[in-house]
């Protein structure tokens with residue numbers, strides 16, 4: 144292990160900041176393409192992040208599971224695609240797998256050691272134990288035949304954040320320090336008999352799908368929100384909530400009527416079945432152009448996931464709702480990637496710097512690794528003047544790439560892999576896929 148940044152920053156090759164899941168995967172992908180890699184990781188006996196506990200590469204910060212291996216699940220498909228693309232993280236996870244039914248759970252220390260061993264065996268990866276506070280200029284990178292990948296994760300050290308904010312973003316607000324995520328529901332699992340399209344203030348439009356609540360149902364809903372089980376805040380998550388983006392439970396605690404004068408305001412939403420405005424209304428908004436997913440407007444919450452399922456499925460119209468993503472509120476720094484990145488995951492303001500991992504706006508171990516894999520291959524393609532085609536949008540990894548580079552309708556928020564990100568299977572698309580087989 145090397146410790147001085149200065150000895151390496153002029154070396155030709157790929158420089159990767161962050162030896163987490165995404166950075167380690169990117170290092171492997173580049174090294175196996177014959178590229179010299181310098182992997183900067185700041186964690187040491189003295190320095191860490193609020194979530195990491197070891198100094199090892201590719202440390203899993205919380206759960207030790209990479210979710211399902213079943214090929215009829217999105218998590219299983221994504222892992223399968225990544226194996227086809229020679230993922231070192233999935234290989235190490237499988238090598239250090241422990242019994243967990245159909246999920247890929249691992250011995251986390253053994254997995255980290257297996258990743259380190261694989262990287263070392265390439266003979267192409269130098270680990271540098273240092274915090275990177277700024278990057279060279281684009282001109283310096285060109286002069287030294289370099290590309291850089293930023294893979295510093297949701298807990299990126301402050302100095303680098305400030306550098307990114309000042310030098311790589313389109314606007315300083317393209318960096319979010321905290322996210323409040325609303326649940327996302329599979330469109331086909333909603334009961335449309337109990338829902339209707341209408342906008343609050345534009346009667347001629349139908350952008351929102353509304354779920355009306357009568358007084359009794361509203362009262363029960365508020366009671367459920369007030370009494371449900373919630374995840375505790377981590378010590379490092381003491382950031383105050385934004386007043387304009389409060390979790391539903393915080394609003395419900397302020398009083399029974401608060402939500403009815405907030406996101407559940409029924410104003411203007413005449414129910415076509417009754418001809419009157421309901422007591423309250425929950426609004427769902429299309430999450431993508433194909434309308435395969437709907438998000439619950441204003442429903443950011445720290446309610447535990449099984450509790451969200453229990454409470455939200457009591458809402459008329461959502462009895463059989465399939466949740467692609469549950470709501471959450473936690474510290475998670477990420478960039479507005481669709482605005483700042485080119486299709487090859489490099490920054491528009493510096494095409495020699497690529498972004499990878501959770502900081503790009505994906506959510507989860509496998510998803511972060513997947514974007515690391517793509518960034519590693521795309522940066523290698525730049526350095527070796529070769530080509531790399533990103534898998535198509537109809538694949539899970541391609542749909543994640545599409546999300547990161549194009550986003551969806553509405554504000555850009557961290558997203559896990561889900562079938563709703565895939566393009567809708569129209570007759571034309573089906574025939575095209577069939578013709579390719």
Ligand SMILES: Cc1cc2nc3c(=O)[nH]c(=O)nc-3n(C[C@H](O)[C@H](O)[C@H](O)COP(=O)(O)OP(=O)(O)OC[C@H]3O[C@@H](n4cnc5c(N)ncnc54)[C@H](O)[C@@H]3O)c2cc1C
Nearest residue numbers: 161163164165185205206275295296300500501507508511
């Ligand atoms: C508290 C918490 C719990 C989570 N739990 C789960 C979970 O259970 N399951 C799940 O699927 N996902 C979980 N996630 C989300 C996500 O999958 C993980 O954060 C994942 O580790 C992201 O991978 P990454 O490679 O992008 O970032 P990380 O794995 O965090 O890697 C980034 C690395 O960059 C290093 N670094 C940061 N700044 C610098 C710098 N300036 N110079 C040098 N090195 C630097 C860090 O030390 C770190 O090693 C959790 C996230 C958090 C914050």
